[in-house]
Amino acid sequence: QVQLQESGPGLVNPSGTLSLTCAVSGGSIASSDWWSWLRQPPGKGLEWIGDIYHSGSTYYNSSLGSRATISVDKSKNQFSLKLSSVTAADTAVYYCARRGAVGGHHSFDYWGQGTLVTVSS
Amino acid sequence: DIQMTQSPSSLSASVGDRVTITCRASQGISNYLAWFQQKPGKAPKSLIYAASSLQSGVPSKFSASGSGTDFTLTISNLQPEDFATYYCQQYNFYPLTFGGGTKVEIE
Numbered sequence: 001q002v003q004l005q006e007s008g009p010g011l012v013n014p015s016g017t018l019s020l021t022c023a024v025s026g027g028s029i030a031s032s033d034w035w036s037w038l039r040q041p042p043g044k045g046l047e048w049i050g051d052i053y054h055s056g057s058t059y060y061n062s063s064l065g066s067r068a069t070i071s072v073d074k075s076k077n078q079f080s081l082k083l084s085s086v087t088a089a090d091t092a093v094y095y096c097a098r099r100g101a102v103g104g105h106h107s108f109d110y111w112g113q114g115t116l117v118t119v120s121s
Numbered sequence: 122d123i124q125m126t127q128s129p130s131s132l133s134a135s136v137g138d139r140v141t142i143t144c145r146a147s148q149g150i151s152n153y154l155a156w157f158q159q160k161p162g163k164a165p166k167s168l169i170y171a172a173s174s175l176q177s178g179v180p181s182k183f184s185a186s187g188s189g190t191d192f193t194l195t196i197s198n199l200q201p202e203d204f205a206t207y208y209c210q211q212y213n214f215y216p217l218t219f220g221g222g223t224k225v226e227i228e
Contacts, residue, residue, distance in 0.1 A: 048217040107170035
């Protein structure tokens, strides 16, 4: 059973950089799956932030401009998110998730429990 | 970006009812569609992938269909644990996008 666990500061200063890590257990990050970050502002819907493959290939949501950076550390079986120049609008529960490969489909199958990040001074 | 439109945004139903939620994509996405259930304070739970395939461990009371632009999720024999918010999501094109959600409430 694959498990994902987010970690990182729960409070970030405006204009600062949000940094989160997702530790993967029960499976290898070097598998044929994509690894994703998503977020959900309080009381709102889900927003995909970006994907990374173990090779380092990435895709990002252009709505974030160039503020998001996702990286992978295969030696630690984890991947990370950095979001720069944050504002109060970036306050959200942040989730990491796996897009598992099944029959040509890469759909979200495993999720972390989520971590609330508040942007405030 | 592909817009995903869910309807209704909320519905009230009773235990034992059968409910159907619809999801429409702004352009064709073949069958690259997933459905999720989310309860308050919890992470989303994956229910369906490839428009109609159940994720492992998901009960058969959940069924889904569709292809192209129009999709449905049906929940049979509603039980108290099924009252939640349901989201559709397309993964055919980047950026991956979600519908706005359908809140299923107890009548």
